[in-house]
């Protein structure tokens with residue numbers, strides 16, 4: 533359903549990152565007067581020059597709309613908005629407690645620059661209860677009453693940056709959403725807004741807490757399933773069974789099985805973070821999420837396991853890990869993006885350093901953290917390789933090239949290389965749960 537008619541409402545998006553920027557572009561594309569507010573000056577300058585501050589296909593294709601989002605570091609633009617959508621980060625600290633400062637600071641700015649009857653929608657990932665228990669008290673303190681002075685709703689973002697989601701045809705315009713609100717009117721307003729920008733079903737939830745819970749459930753589901761296959765990878769490795777082949781076999785069952793694949797660990801802003809929100813919130817209510825804790829533990833163990841695989845391979849070759857130049861192919865947490873957040877690469881580097889390995893980092897998307905300029909230089913300088921990220925450029929390498937450069941051992945952290953070809957060339961190979 534195309535709906536590019538002019539809308540009378542003005543929309544402001546707070547936080548122009550991976551979530552907020554595509555959303556702001558979409559809002560402008562759908563004919564709303566749009567403002568984008570972010571405290572990152574560099575980001576705002578780039579957007580004003582119609583340059584995307586990060587690599588994202590959806591934005592690249594709509595660069596011409598960047599000037600339409602009226603990007604600004606001035607929070608007073610919020611005064612003009614009938615609808616404010618909050619897309620600021622919600623990370624966890626080293627003890628995995630949620631950090632609400634960015635969210636609270638956004639709420640304080642909204643209150644300071646409020647417009648009567650404004651609809652405030654939180655898209656940031658939060659645990660059940662945050663809107664009511666953490667955010668609304670700030671409005672109450674300012675003597676603002678929900679349903680009278682303002683409306684608040686939650687619509688958890690489901691965007692999945694990178695080529696994977698794009699190739700499956702999903703982006704901010706067509707992923708079904710859930711919406712929850714504090715009041716009936718707020719719910720209707722939020723539902724109407726999303727129906728005007730998204731060409732997919734918008735499901736109203738029974739409460740704001742239910743909407744908050746959806747997101748953590750979605751990501752915890754992923755974390756648990758990935759932990760299961762990571763555990764299988766470790767056990768099948770001992771039994772000499774190729775876990776990837778087994779999962780592909782099991783996935784031929786047309787119902788009641790959903791394929792998840794093992795790897796060197798999970799990364800990104802969501803899966804390794806969101807389950808902790810639920811664990812912590814449930815703890816406050818006197819419930820211990822044992823299953824979620826174990827899943828986190830297993831997935832957190834995978835970077836060290838990956839390094840252990842390399843250690844063993846080098847031992848088999850009579851080489852010491854100490855001093856051996858080990859090239860890292862990729863640093864970002866997923867393919868074809870420059871996103872380093874919670875990337876297993878960080879822990880892999882730490883583990884390799886502990887063992888005294890000489891690390892050579894290369895990620896074509898993250899030049900600032902690369903030790904070499906190109907793939908050829910990486911292969912020239914390395915004796916062994918750990919594939920951390922399945923960027924297309926690594927998938928395109930003919931295994932003969934590894935041989936040509938004298939690579940002795942490869943740990944395939946994402947099980948994406950041609951193991952048979954590599955082994956035939958006399959190069960030692962280990963995947964995660966495949967030999």
Ligand SMILES: NC(=O)c1ccc[n+]([C@@H]2O[C@H](COP(=O)([O-])OP(=O)(O)OC[C@H]3O[C@@H](n4cnc5c(N)ncnc54)[C@H](O)[C@@H]3O)[C@@H](O)[C@H]2O)c1
Nearest residue numbers: 547549550551570571572620621622634637638656657689
């Ligand atoms: N990236 C994803 O794949 C994804 C998917 C679903 C949900 N989410 C959730 O969406 C939220 C945003 O994630 P993201 O990936 O877009 O983060 P991001 O770090 O890419 O972007 C957040 C932006 O908010 C800005 N910001 C921080 N505090 C601010 C403040 N007080 N006022 C104005 N701007 C502020 C930052 O400068 C940054 O540009 C998080 O809660 C995340 O968990 C992310």
